[in-house]
Amino acid sequence: MKAEARTILYFLWNHFDLLNELFEEQMQKGYLRRESLANILKKYEHDVSDKLHEYKILRSINEDFEIRPVFFNLVEFVQNEFKPVLPETIEKYGFSITNLFKKIKEGINGDKEILIKRIEDVLSEVRHFVESIEKNTTKLLQETRALKSNIEKIDYREKVHRASGWIEHYIVPLNEILDVNQHGSLTNQLHEVAYFVNLKRLDFHDENVRAQFEKLYSFLIQTNDDLLRQSKILTNELLPLIERIKTESLILSGWIEFLRRPYHTEVPRLFKTSRENTYQRNFYLVAKEYLEQFLVDEPVMVEEVTAFQQRWIFNRDLYKAKLEAKLPIEDFFEWCGKTAKKDFHELNQEKFFSLVSLIFEDDMILEADKNAPHTQLQLEDAILHVPKVKIDKHGIS
Amino acid sequence: MEYPKSHKHIVKELLDGKFMLHSDPLYQILKDNRDFYEQFFKESFNYELRFNNDFAFLLSTETNETLSRDICIFFALLSYEIDRDGRNFIEEIQYSEWDMERINQYFDNTTYIELVHSNKQLRDHDSRATFINALSRRNIIEKTTEGRFIFTAAYKVFIDFAAELAKNKVKEGMID
Numbered sequence: 229m230k231a232e233a234r235t236i237l238y239f240l241w242n243h244f245d246l247l248n249e250l251f252e253e254q255m256q257k258g259y260l261r262r263e264s265l266a267n268i269l270k271k272y273e274h275d276v277s278d279k280l281h282e283y284k285i286l287r288s289i290n291e292d293f294e295i296r297p298v299f300f301n302l303v304e305f306v307q308n309e310f311k312p313v314l315p316e317t318i319e320k321y322g323f324s325i326t327n328l329f330k331k332i333k334e335g336i337n338g339d340k341e342i343l344i345k346r347i348e349d350v351l352s353e354v355r356h357f358v359e360s361i362e363k364n365t366t367k368l369l370q371e372t373r374a375l376k377s378n379i380e381k382i383d384y385r386e387k388v389h390r391a392s393g394w395i396e397h398y399i400v401p402l403n404e405i406l407d408v409n410q411h412g413s414l415t416n417q418l419h420e421v422a423y424f425v426n427l428k429r430l431d432f433h434d435e436n437v438r439a440q441f442e443k444l445y446s447f448l449i450q451t452n453d454d455l456l457r458q459s460k461i462l463t464n465e466l467l468p469l470i471e472r473i474k475t476e477s478l479i480l481s482g483w484i485e486f487l488r489r490p491y492h493t494e495v496p497r498l499f500k501t502s503r504e505n506t507y508q509r510n511f512y513l514v515a516k517e518y519l520e521q522f523l524v525d526e527p528v529m530v531e532e533v534t535a536f537q538q539r540w541i542f543n544r545d546l547y548k549a550k551l552e553a554k555l556p557i558e559d560f561f562e563w564c565g566k567t568a569k570k571d572f573h574e575l576n577q578e579k580f581f582s583l584v585s586l587i588f589e590d591d592m593i594l595e596a597d598k599n600a601p602h603t604q605l606q607l608e609d610a611i612l613h614v615p616k617v618k619i620d621k622h623g624i625s
Numbered sequence: 626m627e628y629p630k631s632h633k634h635i636v637k638e639l640l641d642g643k644f645m646l647h648s649d650p651l652y653q654i655l656k657d658n659r660d661f662y663e664q665f666f667k668e669s670f671n672y673e674l675r676f677n678n679d680f681a682f683l684l685s686t687e688t689n690e691t692l693s694r695d696i697c698i699f700f701a702l703l704s705y706e707i708d709r710d711g712r713n714f715i716e717e718i719q720y721s722e723w724d725m726e727r728i729n730q731y732f733d734n735t736t737y738i739e740l741v742h743s744n745k746q747l748r749d750h751d752s753r754a755t756f757i758n759a760l761s762r763r764n765i766i767e768k769t770t771e772g773r774f775i776f777t778a779a780y781k782v783f784i785d786f787a788a789e790l791a792k793n794k795v796k797e798g799m800i801d
Contacts, residue, residue: 369736379794461736465709472709479715480708482787483701485794487737490698496786498693499642499672499683510670517633 236283239276240299246272247285250295251303255311260286260293310363312371315401318364321357322405322414325350329421340434347440351447354418358451361406365458365466368398372469377484378476391469399466406459415455422448540572542582551586551619560587560594561614565605576608593620629658639666639674642689644764644779645681655681679778680764692759695746699756700783702741706731718780723766724773725754 240247249268254260265286269277280286286293295303304310328350335343371394374380375387382390405414425448429441465472486493502508550567557563564583565575572579587594595618602613629635635651645652655662659676666672666683673684700718707714710731729750732741742748746756757774760766765779 377791379791381795460734464734465736471711475708477708477715478791479784479787480704481794482789482791483704485790486697486787487701487705487740490694490701490740493790495690495693495697496782497684497688498690498696499639500685500687500689501640501642513669 231283239279239283240285240302243272243276246276247295247299247303248307250286251300251307251309254295254300255309259289260295262291262293265293304363308366310367312364312367312398313360315364315398315405318357318360318402318405319414321353321360322417324353325357325414325421326417328353329417329424333424336428340437343437344440347437347444350421351444354447354451357414358454361402361455361458364398364402365461368394368402368466369461372466372472373484373487375469376473376476377481378473379481379485387473388470391473395467395469399462399469403459403462403467406455406462408459415452415459418448418451418455422452540578542579544586547583548586548589555619557619558616559603560584560617560619561603561605561612565607574608575606577610580607580612587617587619594618595620629654629661635662636665639681639683640670642683642763644777644782646764646777646779647679652681679781682779682782695744695756696760696765697783697786698740698744699747700780701787702735702737702747703728703731704787705737706735715784718776718784722769722773722775725750725757728753728757 246268249271250260250265253264253268257264265277269275284296285299287296294300328346332343332346332350335346372391375391375394378387404410407413408415408419410416422445425441425445429438429445432438432441547567551557551563554563561584564580567583568575568579586592596615598615600616602615605612605614631651631654635645635655638645638649638651645655656676659674663674663676666674671686675682675684703718704714707717732747732753735741746752746759757766761768761774763779764777766774767777768774
């Protein structure tokens, strides 16, 4: 009975170290020998050999085993560890794409279902083609960087020998596949396909087929960008390999090693700046330094805090009544002065003008002789020159 | 207590995480009072004062790992790309005057582009410009004119790290 999908994924997550070890073994040897499998399994606490078969992760080949391609590819992908494929293997995509393209052109007016299937297949083949190119360049970059870094300390002759091998068997043939300047290159074939697909996505009479052409066209545009990038890697970095490995530097070897796992290598310590907080151990010194600034002998003025005094409030109604009771008043300002002195025991501006404000009451009738001389009134905090203002009577009464 | 001349300035510069370069007049005062400052930073803050013929800097028990890692990635990629360009990367870093255009050209075209894109401080032109400013604040670069700059001797901290890493890997006999 087939296991639940989640159970298999959980198993993979739970036993990834084991799976990775099996993957590395198969990368090296091409398959898993019965003894190697047993030895690797022994290292782990739980015996999961039954599960490996039940979940169809392993497949028997006579006495030995291999990881099924789907799981192998998964680990390959997540670990970014690829086995380079010989360019002649990649070329097969060229044949299948050309063949399918030919059939599409021939059967363009034929069975619609078959046409759609062929378009889908072209897309799938192009996808596989791009993936194998990317895998190869990734692996070639890793290998050539390792050669450049030369941590193994192999001598120059051996380095050149290995580099020549990579160039002859992988890099040059791969470049031929991608080279747009070569008439028969796979990149040029894809351009031809893209040109045809571009026309058909616009003018094909059936909407479904047109949609398929559209999808393929978008994919081919993206593919073109991807292949250009890969081609650039080849011409900039891989083809000049012999030239590049001529020089060797310990520092560069260190950097290449660092760049293999930049987030898993201990880096130099760098001073961490921080803000000053009261709980920091250096706060005492910071505070001391700050306070020392004020240890200079300069005269200091200390202002005494004045005692709280109740605020004086003018009782307007009371003094309005007093004013009305005295009416008529011959000299209003004189009355204000006298009243302030008598009632408030002081004659300052605040008290005086509080009383003066009564003059603005609506119902007062005022009289003043413009030609009469002003009299001087001495307050505690000011000297005022005031006219003689007579208040006749209360307006209402 | 009598402090050396420019004491406050020296302390501030070092506490700001700057590399105090040989060309800086403060470096000489620091050098003349080396024993005092070693003791001063140790006892006041528990920081270690590192000193060599090119520069001086502080080390704390806490480290700014992110910045240090990004600086390492920066120098690693730059060295790799200069070498790929067929030039002597040490000479270029040590003597060339740089601008953002050249830095961007190397970083935009590197085969480590996935690493570049995944790094917040190096992923695009704007973040790289900010990063270069961060290097300037630490005196790892010195701005010259019109957006150009040179690397100061402080780059040696990171170059030495790479050389040490390679030596250790060779010792470990780490073979892929």
